[in-house]
Amino acid sequence: MARHIIVLTTTDTAERAADLARAAVAARATACAQIDGPIRSVYWWEGAVQEELEWRVSYKLPAEKYEELEQLIKRVHTYETPEIVSMDVPRGSAEYLGWLDTETAPR
Numbered sequence: 001m002a003r004h005i006i007v008l009t010t011t012d013t014a015e016r017a018a019d020l021a022r023a024a025v026a027a028r029a030t031a032c033a034q035i036d037g038p039i040r041s042v043y044w045w046e047g048a049v050q051e052e053l054e055w056r057v058s059y060k061l062p063a064e065k066y067e068e069l070e071q072l073i074k075r076v077h078t079y080e081t082p083e084i085v086s087m088d089v090p091r092g093s094a095e096y097l098g099w100l101d102t103e104t105a106p107r
Helices: 012-028 063-076 094-104
Strands: 004-011 031-046 048-062 085-089
Touching: 004 031, 012 031, 012 048, 012 063, 031 094, 048 063, 048 094
Parallel strands: none
Antiparallel strands: 004 048, 004 085, 031 048
16 A cells, blocks of 8 residues: 555535635645646536536545545535545655655644
């Protein structure tokens, strides 16, 4: 298992993406969050193909913080079933990965 991960979620406005990013950083559930968008999402929902503009939030964090971040996203998110997916970071600069650890450590 990787020691660090990137977690992705999407939401329907730039403001909501910023709210999700700020909440996670303020709670130290992630060291940083980046917002991309708009992106076009095409997906099945409620029996039909849907197509919407969304904003993606990418969080970088130690893998041990995943559960904390997942719960925060579910609490703050406005979607009934938000996307929450994790990808391992198998390698990265020691300085950056150390910074992720430092900025999410208990204070």
